[in-house]
Amino acid sequence: MIPDWMKEVDVGPCRCSAVYHGKKGFVGKTIDGIFSFLQEAFVSETYAKRDGLLQGLDPRAKLISILAVIFATSMIGDLYLLIIVYLLTLLFAYLSKVDVLFFIKRVWLFIPIFAGIIALPMVFNVFFPGDPLILLAYLGPGVHIGPFSLPDSIFITKQGVNLAVIFTMRVATCVSAVVLLFITTPQQVLFKSLRSVGVPKIYVLTLEMAYRYIFLLMDMVREMYAAKKARTIKSRSMFEEQKWVGGRMGYTLIRSIDMSEKVHMAMMSRGFNGDVKVMQQFKMKNRDYFAVAAAISLSVLLVLIAQDFIRV
Amino acid sequence: MDTIFDLRNISYSYVGKINALKDISLKINRGEQVSIIGTNGSGKSTLLAILNGLIYPTSGDFYAFDNQITEDVFDAIKDNEFRSYFRTKVGFVFQNSDVQLFSPTVYEEIAFGPLQLDVPPEEVKHRVEDVLEIMEITKLRDRSPHTLSGGEKKKVCIATVLVNNPDVLLLDEPTAGLDPRTQLWLVEFLQELGRSGKTVITATHDLETIEQISKRAIVMGEDHGVKVDGETVKVLDDMALLLSVNLIHEHMHIHGKTVHEHLHAHGKEKEHAHQHLT
Numbered sequence A: 001m002i003p004d005w006m007k008e009v010d011v012g013p014c015r016c017s018a019v020y021h022g023k024k025g026f027v028g029k030t031i032d033g034i035f036s037f038l039q040e041a042f043v044s045e046t047y048a049k050r051d052g053l054l055q056g057l058d059p060r061a062k063l064i065s066i067l068a069v070i071f072a073t074s075m076i077g078d079l080y081l082l083i084i085v086y087l088l089t090l091l092f093a094y095l096s097k098v099d100v101l102f103f104i105k106r107v108w109l110f111i112p113i114f115a116g117i118i119a120l121p122m123v124f125n126v127f128f129p130g131d132p133l134i135l136l137a138y139l140g141p142g143v144h145i146g147p148f149s150l151p152d153s154i155f156i157t158k159q160g161v162n163l164a165v166i167f168t169m170r171v172a173t174c175v176s177a178v179v180l181l182f183i184t185t186p187q188q189v190l191f192k193s194l195r196s197v198g199v200p201k202i203y204v205l206t207l208e209m210a211y212r213y214i215f216l217l218m219d220m221v222r223e224m225y226a227a228k229k230a231r232t233i234k235s236r237s238m239f240e241e242q243k244w245v246g247g248r249m250g251y252t253l254i255r256s257i258d259m260s261e262k263v264h265m266a267m268m269s270r271g272f273n274g275d276v277k278v279m280q281q282f283k284m285k286n287r288d289y290f291a292v293a294a295a296i297s298l299s300v301l302l303v304l305i306a307q308d309f310i311r312v
Numbered sequence B: 001m002d003t004i005f006d007l008r009n010i011s012y013s014y015v016g017k018i019n020a021l022k023d024i025s026l027k028i029n030r031g032e033q034v035s036i037i038g039t040n041g042s043g044k045s046t047l048l049a050i051l052n053g054l055i056y057p058t059s060g061d062f063y064a065f066d067n068q069i070t071e072d073v074f075d076a077i078k079d080n081e082f083r084s085y086f087r088t089k090v091g092f093v094f095q096n097s098d099v100q101l102f103s104p105t106v107y108e109e110i111a112f113g114p115l116q117l118d119v120p121p122e123e124v125k126h127r128v129e130d131v132l133e134i135m136e137i138t139k140l141r142d143r144s145p146h147t148l149s150g151g152e153k154k155k156v157c158i159a160t161v162l163v164n165n166p167d168v169l170l171l172d173e174p175t176a177g178l179d180p181r182t183q184l185w186l187v188e189f190l191q192e193l194g195r196s197g198k199t200v201i202t203a204t205h206d207l208e209t210i211e212q213i214s215k216r217a218i219v220m221g222e223d224h225g226v227k228v229d230g231e232t233v234k235v236l237d238d239m240a241l242l243l244s245v246n247l248i249h250e251h252m253h254i255h256g257k258t259v260h261e262h263l264h265a266h267g268k269e270k271e272h273a274h275q276h277l278t
Helices: A027-050 A059-073 A079-095 A100-123 A160-185 A185-199 A201-231 A238-269 A286-306 B044-051 B081-089 B106-116 B121-134 B150-162 B179-194 B209-211 B232-237 B239-244
Strands: A132-136 A144-145 A148-150 A154-159 B002-016 B018-031 B033-037 B059-064 B089-095 B168-172 B199-204 B216-220 B226-231 B252-255 B258-261
Touching: A027 A201, A027 A238, A059 A079, A059 A160, A059 B044, A079 A100, A079 A160, A079 B216, A079 B258, A100 A160, A132 A160, A144 A238, A154 B252, A185 A201, A238 B089, A286 B168, B002 B044, B018 B044, B018 B059, B018 B081, B018 B199, B018 B226, B033 B044, B033 B209, B033 B252, B044 B059, B044 B168, B044 B199, B081 B089, B089 B150, B106 B121, B106 B150, B150 B179, B168 B179, B179 B199, B199 B209, B216 B232, B226 B232, B226 B239, B232 B239
Parallel strands: B033 B199, B033 B216, B089 B168, B168 B199
Antiparallel strands: A132 A154, A144 A148, B002 B018, B002 B059, B216 B226, B252 B258
């Protein structure tokens, strides 16, 4: 039944040995990176199951409280006040049995990417004039780049640094609050609590389903990559690898569309007709009302201070 | 016996080109246990999707519970009394468990069906607890579907359908990918459902189970039509038929009543005489 060439068996010893051949390819690295991120998502899910302060609150109370605090924080212009609020988030992280170091790392990992880049130009006198703090270069009068004229000297300004620090700190505080919400609330409950702030249930359902199928599609991608690796005899050029990634992206899209059709069928089969019905399972307790009241009072206080109604 | 499904000359083709079903006529009565058998790609899944009113025949008529199922009536957004009735009565266990498990937790997954069918929340909770218990999956209630094993997923899928208490159960390759113990559990479970008067329609190519879960077998040919429709025992005895639809290999035997694979892969020292089927 099998052709002759298939009957050949190589019984001799292997004439080569495994040695270090340099770095991993970019496809492997990317997939590993995404997986470690997802793994981290799982790790933070375990925080949500701990018996801490914030975990004990109703998710709706938490969501509303944290939104109030974020709103207030975004209006604060005073650095010390921002630092106090930031320290408060750390305190709450500690009370919720979250590893504070992990929490700080998780927040500051994204700050340089988002806030840092936005805030960076502010510190130079090229964009915003101010008092010199550190002189970077003396250019002399009348220097141009194309139609733009540059000042005599380029320096970092006091006001710019102040603004940039306040901006970054504000973002860090808001992100801390959001991260706190995310890691102390199980994902599925968190999405549901969005309904309490008026998000329509169909969006909440879509969000939940998206979250669930991301894992499935990730598994599919991992399997495709593993299958490719298993059959790769010789390493290929970067261009070939990129072509492969492009092709797989398209294929993943097709698979996900096909899957979404089937999921829709499975939903219809159980009576879904476009208007989804869900069970409301949350119950607000006194401590939840207290938490909301406390958070809103704090926020109002912060706004009043920020607007100079109260002087500290 | 009352007829619940009546298919008259049904054909179905995907995007008007790929034929999946050709001129199918059959009736299914209340309380019957039916197997639909055929090779991969013979149209079993498509037939089940039509029986569940998920897709509509390209030509021919499909009647369920004495009402014709057409796209115009069935796919309307407006609430539809007959559709609700149909969805309550007919449950479908999909071949790919992942398409059926779209909720964040097992509990919500099982509660999804009855909630859509306007069962009161208290009753839903009660039913979900019961189903979790009879399927022995209570410990999975707060787990996310993506953390379940294949067998656990299948059990949850069956639970999501049973919670609506359907009279008719459609199952697409239910035993595929299950370990032997779970397979046996499923077979016994389907037998019990059959005994309690449910109509169980199973699409499969697992010849070892069909005799245990059905009295009637519908054999689909590779031309996407019904080749034979008869008693399961007789169909299984008809080796020439099973060979002709490519369901079995000539190196298969019947030991007692079960079909048994007997491969010619072992070495010469183990060779023993036996007859081929043809």
